[in-house]
Amino acid sequence: MxxxxxxxxxxxxxxxxxxxxxxxxxxxxxxxxxxxxxxxxxxxxxxxxxxxxxxxxxxxxxxxxxxxxxxxxxxxxxxxxxxxxxxxxxxxxxxxxxxxxxxxxxxxxxxxxxxxxxxxxxxxxxxxxxxxxxxxxxxxxxxxxxxxxxxxxAEQALKDINETLEARVQERTQQVRDLASRLTMAEQEERRRVSQVLHDDLQQLLYGLQMRLRMAQDKLKTQDNGDLQELLAGTQAWVVQAIETTRQVTVDLSPPILKREGLVDALGWLKRQMKQLHGLDVEVSALQPPDILDEDMRVLLFQVVRELLFNVKKHANVDQARVELDQTNAQVVIRVSDSGDGFDLAVMEAQQDEHPGFGLFSIRERLRLLGGHMEIDAAPGTGTSILVTVPLKREAEKETSQAASQ
Missing domain, CATH: 3.30.450.20 (PAS domain)
Structure with a gap:
């Protein structure tokens, strides 16, 4: 306004x-x-x-x-x-x-x-x-x-619980692995014991029996006992066969070279055995020869390779196989392969309960208990390749594990 x-x-x-x-x-x-x-x-x-x-x-x-x-x-x-x-x-x-x-x-x-x-x-x-x-x-x-x-x-409490559970799982896993390792060594010790009994007791008895049979044959040579001499000769042949069988079983149960030498030398011996006894030519190559200080691990891997080679001889329908060894900073790697008949892995897994023993799946479970694993690459008509890996366990780790279990 x-x-x-x-x-x-x-x-x-x-x-x-x-x-x-x-x-x-x-x-x-x-x-x-x-x-x-x-x-x-x-x-x-x-x-x-x-x-x-x-x-x-x-x-x-x-x-x-x-x-x-x-x-x-x-x-x-x-x-x-x-x-x-x-x-x-x-x-x-x-x-x-x-x-x-x-x-x-x-x-x-x-x-x-x-x-x-x-x-x-x-x-x-x-x-x-x-x-x-x-x-x-x-x-x-x-x-x-x-x-x-x-x-x-609450989150921290849950985290602590998870960490505690994880630690307990790791502890139990280590205990299971140690148990598996001890079982492997116990099995090997039992093999050595049986081998020793065969060598020191049974073979000596057979040698003694062989000597007595020879003495009896010598005495009967001057007499006209042709039937008895023939019987003794046949018995002598059986004794020789028994001696050879016990000698071979003794070596198979506990190859001496496995304790004295490394895994490569033991597999070299196995190569000769597979050729001599089973007619299987095995090519062994080592890119980096594994340095395995643990005897139980060395025994297990030897048994694994031997079983895989037996599988090749029994099922692959070939007379050749290949074993490759290598070692990294963390693990030992072994591949066993052949160019034979192969198989259907799915069918094999479905039938594993019908074939108990130290077969493929038994090998896999034993390796898993020791922290290793096995990969199978197979198909009908294309051969088989099996890769085995196990973690290296140094002597210091072995002593620590043994001290913890005591």
């Missing part, structure tokens, strides 16, 4: 102007309502809600922060809020916050915050985002924190 004057500067009337400010009033009322809702939300929320300026410094009071941490507004403003964080987490929390402010990236972090009611530091999860003006400039930050202490403790 303003007065209207004439040329003589006298007031002749008044001009009144009306401006519609309904939208502005409505906007102000909505803004006040929004601010009130935010204030109520902050005051009643179970979360800790806070705001900072564009540089990340606290400039406004936060009742929920004060209620949780016990800090006063004077203590929390600026960067004073960091004093409520557990000292061991403080540097990380501040560095993460500064990086978020500098990069204008949403913040997500976890740290331990002092909880005044319980007088302890509790795990909290914090999330924050930037408030942007219409022109894109940062006006400030709003953050929310949640008490996740119970969840964190």
């Amino acid at each position: 303003r007065p209207y004057r004439n040329v003589d500067d006298r007031i002749d009337g008044v001009v009144i102007t009306f401006i519609d400010i309904t939208d502005r009033k409505r906007f102000e009322e909505n803004l006040r309502a929004s601010e009130e809702r935010f204030r109520v939300l902050v005051d009643t929320s179970a979360q800790i809600i806070w705001t900072t300026d564009a540089e990340g410094a606290a400039v406004e009071d936060s009742p929920s922060w004060r209620s949780y941490t016990g800090q006063t507004y004077e203590q929390l403003k600026g960067w004073g809020w960091a004093q409520a964080i557990e000292p061991g987490d403080r540097d990380q929390a501040q560095a993460t916050w500064r990086q978020a402010v500098e990069t204008v990236a949403p913040l997500h972090n976890e740290f331990r915050l002092y909880h005044a009611p319980s007088r302890e530091y509790r795990w909290t999860e914090v999330r924050a985002g930037a408030l942007c003006a219409a022109d894109g400039t940062i006006r400030g930050w709003v953050g929310m924190m949640s008490d996740t202490n119970e969840q964190k403790l």
Whole structure:
């Protein structure tokens, strides 16, 4: 409203102007309502809600922060809020916050915050985002924190349980492997014992019987006892055959070279045996000759290769096979292959219960107990290739394992 004057500067009337400010009033009322809702939300929320300026410094009071941490507004403003964080987490929390402010990236972090009611530091999860003006400039930050202490403790307890279970599983696995190793050695010791009995007792008795038969034959040569001499000659032949059989069984049960020499030399002996006794030509090659200090592992691998070669002779319908040896820093690798008939692995697995003994699947299980494994590549008409791998076990590890089991 303003007065209207004439040329003589006298007031002749008044001009009144009306401006519609309904939208502005409505906007102000909505803004006040929004601010009130935010204030109520902050005051009643179970979360800790806070705001900072564009540089990340606290400039406004936060009742929920004060209620949780016990800090006063004077203590929390600026960067004073960091004093409520557990000292061991403080540097990380501040560095993460500064990086978020500098990069204008949403913040997500976890740290331990002092909880005044319980007088302890509790795990909290914090999330924050930037408030942007219409022109894109940062006006400030709003953050929310949640008490996740119970969840964190539950997660840690579950982690501890899992670690304990894993440790127990590893311990039991090692115990099973040690047991398998001891069983292998016990089997080998029993083989040696039987071999020794055959050599020292049975063979000596057979030699004595052979000598007595020769003496009887010599005495009967001067007499006309043709039928009796023929009977003695036949008995003598049987004794010779029995001696040869016990000698061969003695060697098969416990090859002397296996104890004296390494695995490569033992397989060289096995190669000669397979050719002499079974007519199977075996090619043995060693890219990196395995250095196996453990006798039980050496015995097991020898038995595995021998059984696989027996399988070639019995089932592959060929007279040639190949054995390849190698060693890496962590394991011994052996491949036994042939170009024979092959077989259907699925059918073999389905019938394994019908063929008990030290066969393919028995080999695989024994290797698995010792930390090794076996891969079978076979198909009808395409030959068979079996890869055996076992972890190296040094002498120091063996002594440690034996000490732990005592």
